[in-house]
Amino acid sequence: MSQRDGDNGTATSTDEVKPRWRLVGPGLVVAGTGVGAGDLVATLTAGSKFGYALLWAVVLGTLFKIALVEGAGRFSLATGRTIFQGWQTLGRWTGWYFGPYIVIWGIVYGATAMSSSALPLVALFPEGPDLKVWAISMGLIGFALVWLGRYGIVEKLMALFVGIMFVTVVGAAVLATPNLPDMVGGLVPRIPDGGLVNTLAVAGGVGGTITLAAYGYWLREKGWSTPGWMKVMRIDNSMAYVMTGIFVVAMLIVGAELLYSSNIAVGSGDKALIGLSDVLDDRYGEFFGKLFLFGFWASSFSSLLGVWHGVSLMFADYLGTSRGLAKDDPRMHSGGAYYRGYVLWLTFPSMALLFLDEPVAIILAYGVLGSIFMPFLALTLLGLLNTDRVPREWRNGLFGNVVLGVCALMFLAVGANELYKAVTGVF
Template structure:
């Protein structure tokens, strides 16, 4: 396999010992970005209908997500380039892969933030006076202002606190309700009354979608794993000189950073998986015995009511905190992640914003990630209807992003290229989501299987 990408020119020494603890922020940021609608909207409904029978499927998807974001992060650590920058070098018409990602994701970003804000508004109405519109507006504008005010370090600090609160609240709420044998769900099996098209949206929204895979590479780069991002016109330029004369030292440093990045990815995925399992428990233990499979906007209300019957006011506050932090944190992290993607795509396509990349990023935060979602929410209001558009794009894009990531990683220098096992695992992940995407998209045009 020919090498297309140079190794990062001057990787910094990796931290050791306790110093490594300060480098787990990208994993926590990714975790907060990933648990929104998939956890709150769909997971309790699946638990209400099937109990723990599909727990094994959630765990498999979680494992596949770790494989995918780890490989996305690998490219940035090894080359000092963003993943989207790597896609620019894929053979074919100029920048075709960037356009394929960029244009649909502009739509996905607007509709997803608007839909999740509508869910936050619906959840806050359960325990507080005020309207859905008021709370959704405050959430969109408030989180947008926070992203605009802070650089990466500030975003990381806020989301790290949100991540800890979310995991703690979700596990506490779930632990207070467990009475059945959750281990029965670890054995793969298909429910007798499986409704494939009830489960499909849940699978698609478990943890991050296609663009969430790319976000992890952006946050790894922004945090400085291995060093600063190289924004030169082409990192495959053979005329570029390596700044480290010792190639072996250069490779060793990149390998150490890659292992640390892999652990960071694992932390984010494990945290997100715990939240997913917690919401599945709440659905199985609180909703299923009541025979309730609520519509999306009613999930938070029903769970809050039932948990308050067990724990009183504390249970109501605990569940409401869990839901709001999950959804609001997702909006906050998504506004940063999508804006980074849009700004990077603009830089790569136009080649004219290298002097002021942050201004372009801030413009996308303000317009595409704050004002546009607010306008869409005020026009539509229904979170399920809004999020369905984002689900279509996520389903179609995930196998595309995975395939492109596999292509560019196979062209890394031999010393830091993923192993054959890692390549096969990434290919399997892409194949899994590819099948899911085909079935899901066929259902949208009226073609149903089974």
């Protein structure tokens, strides 16, 4: 195998590059960030309602996310541009959408991530501080870990968290003893009665939203910046989303075997995972319930950490590019002024939301803007990867266009449903 090195694109010998498995990095960060409590709850709920009937949707959703992230990574490596710099070539409207979105998304997600990370800690330590204290602590720890913008620290921590998630989430699925014939039957595409929304949520919600677009920034932080890294990027991305698929399939197994088969309800939202830990307590002993709560925490905090780092890089690029700064301006990069400004925004204003019972206006705007991000990403990638914005050898083929086109249609349907819920308050 020959690989291209650094910024000069020169080939290096096999002896000079690490084995492929050791090159995996940014994809692991995407996987750790993208699989949060929301993904676990969505697949747990699908399994508890429909058994294995939506297993095919999990697999399909994983394949879609591989295609989207590969497209974002391919654009970055082929052109040397960030995804936002690519969006700008499609027209100013992209910045008019993305600017308000990333600002509103940040403050709402910040509060959500802190609360989600705190919830399992409250359950693990019932005599300890209350939820708000734990939540603020999680925000401050995330803030401290990413303030200097050290990508290597983030990657190592993500590897640790993904390992914890694998042991706990997949371990719970093994304990549940999956029914293999039913699983095979679940690979046949069908939508159960009353299950359209759940099907779309499972297929569309596997493995992150805005963090998919952050992949190109993590490639840059890793030092993968030329087309010579294209093959490695594709291996990295595929392995990451195979891992993501394993996590969500595991949660579907848990929902199908422990909840659906026993007709057990565990509540909604993140509290569903607390309810699941109680079920594991009852079935397999307190140790397994506590271990699952630890995995729940790892899943939530890894998402917080990845967003604090990756989306801050996106904001820095957005602000600097919008202001016409040079690409190498330090304010636009990890640890720079714009990056740190968004880390502050994610952390401290978000804490105020923890003390508001229903910050309706902000959450409504978050829902409206967020509902169209995934179709926005799919459609803009179609525009970027089929034109002379990308060298011909790296443009989409027929298969890539079909996959991204189906992605766009599916995410439009998911987005329309989310938009309806946000505007009407009907869930």
